[in-house]
Amino acid sequence: MPEIMSPRPSEDAGVDPVTARVRDARAGLAALIDEAEAARRHRAEGTPEDGSAVCAWNHFENIPTFYNWNNRPR
Amino acid sequence: MAEGWSGMRGITAVPTYVVMQPTTLCNLDCAYCYLPFRSDDRRMPVEVAEAVAASVDAYARTGRFSVVWHGGEPLAAGREHLAALFAPFGAGVEHHVQTNATLIDDAWCEFFIEHQVRVSVSVDGPEPRNGDRVTRGGRPAYDRIVRGIDALRRHDIPFSALCVVGDPRPGLAAELYAYFLDLGCEVLGINVEELEGVNLRANRHTAADVTAFWSELVAAWRMDPRIHLREVEWSLRYAGAVLDGTADDVLPRQLDPIPTVAQDGSVVLLSPELAGFHDRRYGDFTSGNVLTTPLSEILAGAAATPWIAEFLRGVESCRETCPYFGFCGGAHAANRYFEHGRFDVTETDHCRNSKIRLLEGVLDHARDHEPTAV
Numbered sequence: 001m002p003e004i005m006s007p008r009p010s011e012d013a014g015v016d017p018v019t020a021r022v023r024d025a026r027a028g029l030a031a032l033i034d035e036a037e038a039a040r041r042h043r044a045e046g047t048p049e050d051g052s053a054v055c056a057w058n059h060f061e062n063i064p065t066f067y068n069w070n071n072r073p074r
Numbered sequence: 075m076a077e078g079w080s081g082m083r084g085i086t087a088v089p090t091y092v093v094m095q096p097t098t099l100c101n102l103d104c105a106y107c108y109l110p111f112r113s114d115d116r117r118m119p120v121e122v123a124e125a126v127a128a129s130v131d132a133y134a135r136t137g138r139f140s141v142v143w144h145g146g147e148p149l150a151a152g153r154e155h156l157a158a159l160f161a162p163f164g165a166g167v168e169h170h171v172q173t174n175a176t177l178i179d180d181a182w183c184e185f186f187i188e189h190q191v192r193v194s195v196s197v198d199g200p201e202p203r204n205g206d207r208v209t210r211g212g213r214p215a216y217d218r219i220v221r222g223i224d225a226l227r228r229h230d231i232p233f234s235a236l237c238v239v240g241d242p243r244p245g246l247a248a249e250l251y252a253y254f255l256d257l258g259c260e261v262l263g264i265n266v267e268e269l270e271g272v273n274l275r276a277n278r279h280t281a282a283d284v285t286a287f288w289s290e291l292v293a294a295w296r297m298d299p300r301i302h303l304r305e306v307e308w309s310l311r312y313a314g315a316v317l318d319g320t321a322d323d324v325l326p327r328q329l330d331p332i333p334t335v336a337q338d339g340s341v342v343l344l345s346p347e348l349a350g351f352h353d354r355r356y357g358d359f360t361s362g363n364v365l366t367t368p369l370s371e372i373l374a375g376a377a378a379t380p381w382i383a384e385f386l387r388g389v390e391s392c393r394e395t396c397p398y399f400g401f402c403g404g405a406h407a408a409n410r411y412f413e414h415g416r417f418d419v420t421e422t423d424h425c426r427n428s429k430i431r432l433l434e435g436v437l438d439h440a441r442d443h444e445p446t447a448v
Binding site: 016017018019021022023024025026027028029030031032033035036039040042043 | 260292296299300302306307310313314316317321397398400401433436437439440441442443444445
């Protein structure tokens, strides 16, 4: 699928094209998301006090060592 | 939804971290580095750290707060000076270093343990992929990088890694992921090389190649997801929120100002890559100096800096025009400036390489790997 370089109406009225594309991939994404969640539990990312390089998932956007996603430095 | 995203409106006055430059010096001379002055050893006076600590210790009392020691190469400042710069900060402040690893030895590992420093190393994959990472004499730095990482492993110090990819394309991602699994990093971030700062190399790539690179990375990660892979984690977090109907909650409500405090105390907000540059229209991009104005006061007046006001208009343009805004949050300031010469433009090559094609690659993988019905 080519990149969606400008907003345009999707077949699903009122839904932007990126959202529609995500929804179209729901079945594959659901399995992937489940696996990612299991991997996070296996990595024990819920314990930010353990000194690990990995911070808690719920702190993900606050991981400061250049792992922030939005408006991050590189 | 493109016009309806509610996150990233304005800049918060309370950052979650501050980037500090203990020295401008770097002992390496990587071909893609954006930093000016990296051949000079201009060290941060302790007074600058004291001034920053006076503001940020209050942030650390109410939430998690970190200082990221960047550079130049932060370890080039030396242990004694770095310890003196750490000293003004309260115990609640986390310290992080982003290092090229070449100076790490047993003594540095003991320093990291003593000061509870979180370590992230910069390495671009197997030795042949590190051709851009060279010493000041132009010799390959890879052996030194690996020696430093070996020291971390010897001391059981967990570490993250950042990998710069200059030519994202199919066939490379699986090789890189296998390398970082073997390296033993806990977290990995992939930075597609950017045109910014003093790095003027073009970063325009074929869309299909970049999308296939990301798709292949997802496939490699999925086979052994031991590493917290920044790009995959964020993409799946967004995709999951879209499917749950909570996508508008993903972006932070406001932009983090990410204050970068240069060695002389000057403060550049939002994009550290702008530090040290001057433009006829925008001046030197600084919003103040902590030696004369408290950091909290500088942050409170952030939007008054002319280029930042223009940047905020650019974020609103992204919100209005880009269907990826809910995933991305708007093009980064440095990419807008160094690619287009101003801040109120929207899409950049960095957007295309590292946001749009990333999400498309993840979605391609998901589309092509639907569970088989039984």
